[in-house]
Amino acid sequence: MAIKDPENTIIMDTTKGQVVIQLRPDLAPKHVERIKTLAREGFYDGIVFHRVIDGFMAQVGCPHGTGTGGSKHPNLKAEFNAEPHVRGICSMARAQNPDSANSQFFIVFDDATFLDRQYTVWGQVIEGMDNVDKIKRGEPVQNPDKITSMKVAADVK
Template sequence: MSPQEAEEEREDVTPAGPRLYEPINYDMKEDPENVWLLDLSNGERVAIRLMPDWAPNHVERIKTLTRQGFYDGVIFHRVIDGFMAQSGDPTGTGQGGSSLPDLEAEFNVMPHVRGTVSMARANEENSANSQFFIVFYPRFSLDKRYTNFGRVIDNIAAVDAINRGEPPQNPTRILQASLASDNVPPPATGTAPRVEPDITADMLSAPVDQ
């Protein structure tokens, strides 16, 4: 068997999964069920392509919480210039989560490039719950350590404009989260009401490692 034939055979038996440079569909009209919309208090709407092929359970969790209104009114509580913006904690402290069980990790080969949306977790790998972060610049040290489940496909400038701080003095807030398939219009100007789900001690999410 030649080296080329051996390589072709190896490729044939490689388990199915996301390719390293799997293309992202930036057309917001395509597959709207997997387009996540975040209406921010800076007056902008950000569109994120959810990738169930990469992390099906994490994408399903995002959709479930979104349709429950969980993210409406939640702040970006940890925003580090040159690194990432973290949100998804209804307490705004970085120690909160939802009342749903923690998720098993779905680490994949997709790199943490600019605009990546990934799940925050505590030290335990299977501790992701509701918190997520958006990467400002490539941070490949996070690859295969945090579950990458999506990418910003529209209005990355609005992500860049999220107020910095740990926590910020005047935090940027998610006024409303929705899925494009649900055709929810942007909220009227003003602050969305806070949603206060039950928080338990075993449903915490720690900051993302730098």
């Protein structure tokens, strides 16, 4: 697959295979910047999919693997947008406070439009959604799947 915009594409290798995510700085510039920063720091490498709900979504990005933590960076202000939460959408997880997104995100398995305008959409899976579908389910997940490597495509030689 030819990547059109390597600076705004994430290559995420998981224990189930590769997933390619097109970033959407037009929708959520600060969230896209955070995802790229964390990917470049190696933050996501080895982090588990700690909450995976069949027919809904796979969540990842907690350094503790429990859904309770974030990165060393400050939380982000919400950048809610009109992009619908449909299959393959990548959106930021957060606590009750809308401005509490940090490093955790989720990938939607099936349409979840009830999340629209309440969570920040920042990207979309453009390749490897079949691999996302294979991620082990659970809440919490026993022996969870994980991100083995997550990089900005521009940095991949």
